[in-house]
Amino acid sequence: MGQIALDDVDRGILFLLQEDARNTTIAEIAEKVEVSNSTIRNRIERLEGRGIIEGYYPKIDYEQANYPLHVLFVCSAPADEREELALNALDCRGVVDVREMLTSRLNIFIEVVATNTRDLAEITSDLTSLGFEIESSEIVTNHYTRPWGEFEFEEAEE
Structure with missing residues (x-):
């Protein structure tokens, strides 16, 4: 369309x-x-x-839901396999979001939640067995969003 x-x-x-x-x-x-x-x-x-x-x-507070480990993995994947790997990552337990980057060696960001470090280690193993090279992992403390400014509009005055 x-x-x-x-x-x-x-x-x-x-x-x-x-x-x-x-x-x-x-x-x-x-x-x-x-x-x-x-x-x-x-x-x-x-x-x-x-x-x-x-x-x-929904915007979920994973810590309040008893999933205290909220982690962002910064990964690299071969460009010709990137989309397939990204979609496969969604099938891994604990994965809640996968983002493909257009360019750069660090071309996949994977957000996961886990209950403990053993859980996190299993998720890490699952992702590497799919073919991802995990370059870094970062603990997520907060996530902020806002509506895109181009959609903003002026409300009528009363």
């Missing part, structure tokens, strides 16, 4: 969903972007259907 141009309504929807998709209602979005509820529903369906909205994901 070809790309579709986003208008102010689409951008407003995307901004508000990025801000808090779980707690933002169709009615709240409609009020803020000044269109009807049905327009918002139709637009969200269109954005999902065109692959612009790919899903809705």
